[in-house]
Amino acid sequence: MPDLAHVRSQTIRWSIGALAALALPLIxxxxxxxxxxxxxxxxALLALGLNLIVGLxxxxxxxxxxxxxxxxxxxxxxxxxxxxxFWLGVAPASVVAGLCGIALGIPALRVRGDYLAIVxxxxxxxxxxxxxxxxxxTGGPNGLLGIDHPRLWLPGQGILDFGVASxxxxxxxxxxxxxxxxxxxxxxxxxxxxxxxxxxxxEVAASCMGIPVLHLKLLAQGCGGAIAGIAGAIFxxxxxxxxxxxxxxxxxxxxxxxxxxxxxxxxxxxxxxxLALGSLPELLRGFEQYRxxxxxxxxxxxxxxxxxxxxxxxxxxxxxQKPFGIF
Amino acid sequence: xxxxxxxxxxxxxxxxxxxxxxxxxxxxxxxxxxxQLINFAHGxxxxxGAYAAxxxxxxxxxxxWWALLPACALAAMTACGVVGAAMERFxxxxxxxxxxxxxxxxxxxxxxxxxxxxxxxxxxTDRQFPNPIPPVRWDIGGVTVTLMQVVIWLTxxxxxxxxxxLVMSTRLGMAMRATAQDLRACALLGIPVNRIIATTFMIGxxxxxxxxxxxxxxxxxxxxxDGYLVGLKAFTAAVLGGIGNIPGAMVGGVVLGLLEGLGxxxxxxxxxxxxxxxxxxxxxxxxxxxxLGERVADRA
Amino acid sequence: MSxxxxxxxxxxxxxxxxxxxxxxxGVQQGETVGLIGPNGAxxxxxxxxxxxxxxxxxGTLVFGRTTPTSLIGLSPHEIAQCGLARTFQxxxxxxxxxxxxxxxxxxxxRTHAGLLSAALLTADARREEQWARERxxxxxxxxxxxxxxxxxxxxxxxxxxxxxxxxxxxxxxxxLLLLDxxxxxxxxxxxxxxVQLISQLKGQGCSIFLIDHDMRVVMPISDRVVVxxxxxxxxxxxxxxxxxxxxxxxxxxGATPGSR
Numbered sequence: 001m002p003d004l005a006h007v008r009s010q011t012i013r014w015s016i017g018a019l020a021a022l023a024l025p026l027i028x029x030x031x032x033x034x035x036x037x038x039x040x041x042x043x044a045l046l047a048l049g050l051n052l053i054v055g056l057x058x059x060x061x062x063x064x065x066x067x068x069x070x071x072x073x074x075x076x077x078x079x080x081x082x083x084x085x086f087w088l089g090v091a092p093a094s095v096v097a098g099l100c101g102i103a104l105g106i107p108a109l110r111v112r113g114d115y116l117a118i119v120x121x122x123x124x125x126x127x128x129x130x131x132x133x134x135x136x137x138t139g140g141p142n143g144l145l146g147i148d149h150p151r152l153w154l155p156g157q158g159i160l161d162f163g164v165a166s167x168x169x170x171x172x173x174x175x176x177x178x179x180x181x182x183x184x185x186x187x188x189x190x191x192x193x194x195x196x197x198x199x200x201x202x203e204v205a206a207s208c209m210g211i212p213v214l215h216l217k218l219l220a221q222g223c224g225g226a227i228a229g230i231a232g233a234i235f236x237x238x239x240x241x242x243x244x245x246x247x248x249x250x251x252x253x254x255x256x257x258x259x260x261x262x263x264x265x266x267x268x269x270x271x272x273x274x275l276a277l278g279s280l281p282e283l284l285r286g287f288e289q290y291r292x293x294x295x296x297x298x299x300x301x302x303x304x305x306x307x308x309x310x311x312x313x314x315x316x317x318x319x320x321q322k323p324f325g326i327f
Numbered sequence: 328x329x330x331x332x333x334x335x336x337x338x339x340x341x342x343x344x345x346x347x348x349x350x351x352x353x354x355x356x357x358x359x360x361x362x363q364l365i366n367f368a369h370g371x372x373x374x375x376g377a378y379a380a381x382x383x384x385x386x387x388x389x390x391x392w393w394a395l396l397p398a399c400a401l402a403a404m405t406a407c408g409v410v411g412a413a414m415e416r417f418x419x420x421x422x423x424x425x426x427x428x429x430x431x432x433x434x435x436x437x438x439x440x441x442x443x444x445x446x447x448x449x450x451x452t453d454r455q456f457p458n459p460i461p462p463v464r465w466d467i468g469g470v471t472v473t474l475m476q477v478v479i480w481l482t483x484x485x486x487x488x489x490x491x492x493l494v495m496s497t498r499l500g501m502a503m504r505a506t507a508q509d510l511r512a513c514a515l516l517g518i519p520v521n522r523i524i525a526t527t528f529m530i531g532x533x534x535x536x537x538x539x540x541x542x543x544x545x546x547x548x549x550x551x552x553d554g555y556l557v558g559l560k561a562f563t564a565a566v567l568g569g570i571g572n573i574p575g576a577m578v579g580g581v582v583l584g585l586l587e588g589l590g591x592x593x594x595x596x597x598x599x600x601x602x603x604x605x606x607x608x609x610x611x612x613x614x615x616x617x618x619l620g621e622r623v624a625d626r627a
Numbered sequence: 628m629s630x631x632x633x634x635x636x637x638x639x640x641x642x643x644x645x646x647x648x649x650x651x652x653g654v655q656q657g658e659t660v661g662l663i664g665p666n667g668a669x670x671x672x673x674x675x676x677x678x679x680x681x682x683x684x685x686g687t688l689v690f691g692r693t694t695p696t697s698l699i700g701l702s703p704h705e706i707a708q709c710g711l712a713r714t715f716q717x718x719x720x721x722x723x724x725x726x727x728x729x730x731x732x733x734x735x736x737r738t739h740a741g742l743l744s745a746a747l748l749t750a751d752a753r754r755e756e757q758w759a760r761e762r763x764x765x766x767x768x769x770x771x772x773x774x775x776x777x778x779x780x781x782x783x784x785x786x787x788x789x790x791x792x793x794x795x796x797x798x799x800x801x802x803l804l805l806l807d808x809x810x811x812x813x814x815x816x817x818x819x820x821x822v823q824l825i826s827q828l829k830g831q832g833c834s835i836f837l838i839d840h841d842m843r844v845v846m847p848i849s850d851r852v853v854v855x856x857x858x859x860x861x862x863x864x865x866x867x868x869x870x871x872x873x874x875x876x877x878x879x880x881g882a883t884p885g886s887r
Binding site: 183186187190191192193194195197198200201202204205206207208209210211212213219223 | 721
């Protein structure tokens, strides 16, 4: 039986966190800071998705930005050509990105570790360059323009167009991140999550325990892709335009660095790592030139000194006392 | 120009490119051979070589070209050798026993670090690479061959022959081959594996350095970002020939250069880079052992 | 009594080396069969072929008493789902997770909760989790690891790791348990405890197929012993008959019982 005391304290912690997050724009309505946080939370979404693939299942993926791009372009194209509103467009963006994750995985996963990383890198670049070159469809290097912002009907206020205000996007991303994080925690503690960890630890042994390794790896790719798709749709709706340059190899590496910093496999770590690294570009405003230098150095040092990241290493998700899932 | 002449011309161009790719590919293949690491930063080492050569060319621009070029080569090789050795000693050696993802991240981090360092030192814009070689050209049956191309072919060819001799006929070469086959056994037999690995890095980096100098000569401009793209193409060449296989890297480089040279005549430049990535992906998916077969240690 | 596992004419080559040469043997329901032979005889290769880790070049593999299924061409996870479970010569535990989680992972073949059930945390999923955890704890109790359920699997001493691997294999309630050198690396006391453990399993009606080098482990618990040498079956029969068989003694180059 779930330990009720633990569930109660968990509920309280979550409620406090939720209230704090929701109250922030009211207490400190600085749009610039909210924007930074929103960007960092978008990164958190991406980190959560990649965490499923790399952190839990152990599949080296260097082309994650491609799924972000696919989600963004899917919503963008649906909106620009078919007038599809944001709330209807998120689902197809997510589904298409997820399916692409699976489709890319089918050939790629037959290849061994190091090469898999390079293949995913190759795919990522091919997707980006293809989006750049298919000018008639995607607007080429200048990107897709004129994408609608989300519009929400609020009781008493009529239709609110998110426009370029910061607060609505902040709330949107908060809710999205919370939901996705919740699902990820549940997945992590479930039969599927255990199987993913088993695959990461020892594929052969996992297979002999009845775990269908290839199917689950594809499932991880699909889920990771779908999450990136959601982030992509939100990103496209927020920016109003989508340019292929936003989805380069450096983005893929940054998200990877976030989950490594947070600790591979840890949901908490993914969010914390993303918030830390995601707000860094803004914090280092004056030092833009040195950004990659410091970033590279940080990666080297981290692997040398604390490879398990902040919350990584031992993940005791099943113990005698732990209750299952969230709530 | 007749189609045959066009073909031969592209062939000549492709061979030039191929020599450059081969030199860089050798570094990838040798390093992968000894420590099973895809040295992401190798493309950046190549750039260091190009910029080091550029520095000498600018400093000693009045010297005669046949003295200037060897000086450039020496400077580039020294710079890259140092960078390569430092990379191995401080970033890669400490994590040799760690899981693959760690090594990969370290290599990527090293790549970013070097790329940014070059940018800070030399600026983010394209730099002109002056060509000290006199513009002598010969017309052979309608196909133009420049002195520079000949220099590149001869340099590339002699370096590769030298390497092959080193690896096959010297004690050092034998130790390198043995270490690539079974590191632990070599260590147990008293072979100084750390020194061998460091030497491998230095040699690989020196080769990339020469590649960098030739690259600068051939294209006339260099940019700190070139390392990434050229690096990936050279890696493709290494895999094409069979990773870990030294003659393979030479063959792979030349083949890739030829493909790109021929393709440039018939494909638009926009799709050229996609072409390289597509070749890489198809290779890894369907023939990862490459043309001549890979030579990697057994990881039981 | 029809055979639980029927191996017929199984052949496996690695390049020029013939690892398994027309091996034919069977394991009956409820019996314990010991597989012995000098190093390199092909014992682990046989296990790997049976469990799908390797694909045999020739021969048939049929498993199951009530619904015989051919195992040829199946992947390891499909074979595991048929009801075979195994341990490994070099111990392949999931060292980065807890002892308890290792065994719970073992129940994968007997549980069904998929992606949706996990995300929505349905009542069915909860029930399965409950069942899996209780079963795992039972098995840990059985092998004596219940008090270390929350320890990291990689932190266990070697002998206990072997017992954990057996618990994990049992978690899927297999019809046939394959043990690959379970006694390797254990001290004499641990070996005795292992023999006791396997005897208990026998007593519960478990069918066991066992490889080991130590005759003090194999002989007491096996109903039948099969001997492989250079990929060929050279002897088969009750333990004492096999021990006295001159061909077996010759294959071991004069090794006497219990000399390891």
